[in-house]
Amino acid sequence: MRRALLFGSAIIAVAVLCRPAAEACSRVLWGDNGQAVLAARTMEFYTDDLPNLVMFPRGLHRHGGDFEGALRWTSKFASLAVSAMQGAGIDDGVNEKGLGAHLLWLQDASYEPRDGRPGLSYVLWAQYLLDNFATVQDALVDLPRIQIVAAPVLVAGAAKVLPVHVAIEDAGGDSAVIEFIDGKLTVHHGRQYAVMTNEPAYPQQLENLKRYKAFGGALPTPGDIDPMSRFVRLSTYLSTLPRPETYRQAAAMLLSVIRDAQVPFGAHDYSGGGSTDVWDPKWMSLVDLTNRTFYFNAAMSPNLVWASLENFDMAEGAPVLVLDPRNPILVGDVTTAFRPVAELGKLFGPQR
Numbered sequence: 424m425r426r427a428l429l430f431g432s433a434i435i436a437v438a439v440l441c442r443p444a445a446e447a448c449s450r451v452l453w454g455d456n457g458q459a460v461l462a463a464r465t466m467e468f469y470t471d472d473l474p475n476l477v478m479f480p481r482g483l484h485r486h487g488g489d490f491e492g493a494l495r496w497t498s499k500f501a502s503l504a505v506s507a508m509q510g511a512g513i514d515d516g517v518n519e520k521g522l523g524a525h526l527l528w529l530q531d532a533s534y535e536p537r538d539g540r541p542g543l544s545y546v547l548w549a550q551y552l553l554d555n556f557a558t559v560q561d562a563l564v565d566l567p568r569i570q571i572v573a574a575p576v577l578v579a580g581a582a583k584v585l586p587v588h589v590a591i592e593d594a595g596g597d598s599a600v601i602e603f604i605d606g607k608l609t610v611h612h613g614r615q616y617a618v619m620t621n622e623p624a625y626p627q628q629l630e631n632l633k634r635y636k637a638f639g640g641a642l643p644t645p646g647d648i649d650p651m652s653r654f655v656r657l658s659t660y661l662s663t664l665p666r667p668e669t670y671r672q673a674a675a676m677l678l679s680v681i682r683d684a685q686v687p688f689g690a691h692d693y694s695g696g697g698s699t700d701v702w703d704p705k706w707m708s709l710v711d712l713t714n715r716t717f718y719f720n721a722a723m724s725p726n727l728v729w730a731s732l733e734n735f736d737m738a739e740g741a742p743v744l745v746l747d748p749r750n751p752i753l754v755g756d757v758t759t760a761f762r763p764v765a766e767l768g769k770l771f772g773p774q775r
Contacts, residue, residue, distance in 0.1 A: 447702055448527040449684035451657045451677065452617040454596030457666065458673035459713035462592050463681035464515060464525050466505075469702045475506045476719060476730065476746045477513075478761060482739025485554065488544035488574050495541075498554035501737030503717045503730060505708065506745075513550040519732050520557035521594025521712040524549040530622040532586030534573040534603045542572040545587050552591055559597040563612060571603065590619045594712040600625050618657045620684070621650035628654045637662060648701065649694035653684045674718070678709055688722075706748075719748045726754040734758045 447467035454460045466472065479502050487494035504516025514526045526549045534545065543551055548571060556562040575582040588602040600611040604624045611625050620628070631651050634640040637659040644659050645652035660680045667673035688703050709718035715732040728748050735744065735758070744761035746753075753760060 447686060448621060449653050449657060449681065450525045450527060450590045450619045451661055451681055451684070452590075452592050452596075452598050453661060453664065453673070453677045453680075454592070454598070454614055454617070456664070456673045456676075458670045459711050460521070460592070460594055460596050461673060461677045461709060461711055461713075462523050462525070462590075463677050463707065463709045464527075465681060465685040465707045466514070466705045467686045467702045468705050472705050474706055474719075474721075474748065476503065476717065476728075476748050476757075476761070477506045477764075478503050478730070478732070478735045478737075478744040479554075480735075480737050480739060480741035480743065483554070483743075485547075485550070487542055487547055487551070487569075488572060490542060490544075490572065490574055492539070492542050494543045494551075494569055496551070496555065500554060500557070501732060501735070502550075502553040503715070503732050503735075504550065504553060505706075505719070513547075513553075515708055515710075516549065516553050517710045517712060517715055517717055517732070518553040518557075519715055519737055521715055522553060522556055522558065522562070523592050523710045523712055524552040525590045525619075526587050527590070527619060528621050529586050529588040529602060529624070531624045532588055532603050533606050534571060534584075535606055535608065537572060538570060540568065540570040542574075543569050544574045544576075545571050545585070546574075546576060548587070548589055552589070558593045558595065559591050559599050559612070562591055563599060563610060566601070566608070566610070588619070588625075590616075592712060617661060618654055620654045620657070623651070631655070632658055635659065645694070647694040648686050648690050648692055652694055657681075657684050674709060674711070678707075681707055681709070685722075721749040724749055724751050724753075726751070728753050728755065728757045730756065730758045730761070735761075 450464040452462045481501050483498040485496050500518040502516050502518040504513045506513050517523045552562050573584045590600050592598045596614050598616050600616050600619050602609050632638045635642045635655050664676050685704050690701050704722040706721045718729040720727045742763040745764050746761045
């Protein structure tokens with residue numbers, strides 16, 4: 424049977440990201456540590472996002488959404504990703520070529536008016552990138568060919584269009600932050616774009632950074648959980664990381680940085696930045712782009728778990744494999760704990 428994962432469900436967005444004015448989600452990239460290119464992110468959300476780790480083999484048939492002119496493609500590359508809401512969407516992951524993709528909330532995003540290009544729902548964006556591209560440059564060259572579509576999705580019983588932006592990086596250390604501001608595509612491309620949080624738009628984040636001591640300003644590093652403050656903190660601590668002597672040190676060092684941006688349980692935002700909702704942490708990830716390894720830590724579990732793509736059958740026709748990484752008995756390399764989707768019932772939408 425040929426497999427097809429059709430991610431057109433209206434509930435995808437509930438799984439994928441964080442909603443308006445939320446204190447949530449951060450990403451940081453460390454590409455020059457001499458050990459491995461590493462990226463880390465946090466996920467905070469207002470409800471249980473039911474994350475799973477999923478290994479997708481090559482050759483899966485996809486489409487870009489339930490609307491006219493939706494893009495269709497067959498996955499070129501295998502990937503290891505975080506799904507949520509029992510497979511309704513993918514919001515984080517790495518593929519076999521060492522490309523990583525991370526979807527985060529951006530309140531200031533506004534998408535382009537629909538035109539005649541093949542359409543891709545914004546909630547399917549990360550999986551499309553993982554399926555098709557080996558490098559950041561490859562992904563950016565393709566970007567004008569398709570259109571990210573503001574297709575309404577069902578959130579808490581109401582149809583909404585959710586604003587997002589995406590960060591991508593590759594095994595060479597290249598990076599890009601892609602946003603839609605005032606209906607126009609904006610791309611920040613280069614190794615220097617290593618940090619991303621939420622609102623405001625990226626140019627404003629960069630301008631605000633100049634106000635702080637580590638970047639030529641007068642202000643001390645802020646300690647609150649506002650997205651702008653998290654951006655400053657991540658940028659500051661990334662710039663002061665010592666040179667690791669081992670791979671283990673490199674991974675531990677970047678985890679120490681991303682943990683500083685994770686919103687604590689029960690936190691309140693006293694920054695005056697205008698955010699109205701603060702949600703508890705759900706999980707964090709560390710992606711090793713060099714070795715195609717994905718690390719995951721559930722907020723309610725003390726254990727870090729991981730898996731490497733090289734240890735799976737990635738060939739076309741191989742089964743889609745899934746694992747609930749929140750199981751508290753899991754620890755360390757969990758490759759052998761993955762199970763075929765077919766054994767777990769109806770996950771990941773219709774198959775054909």
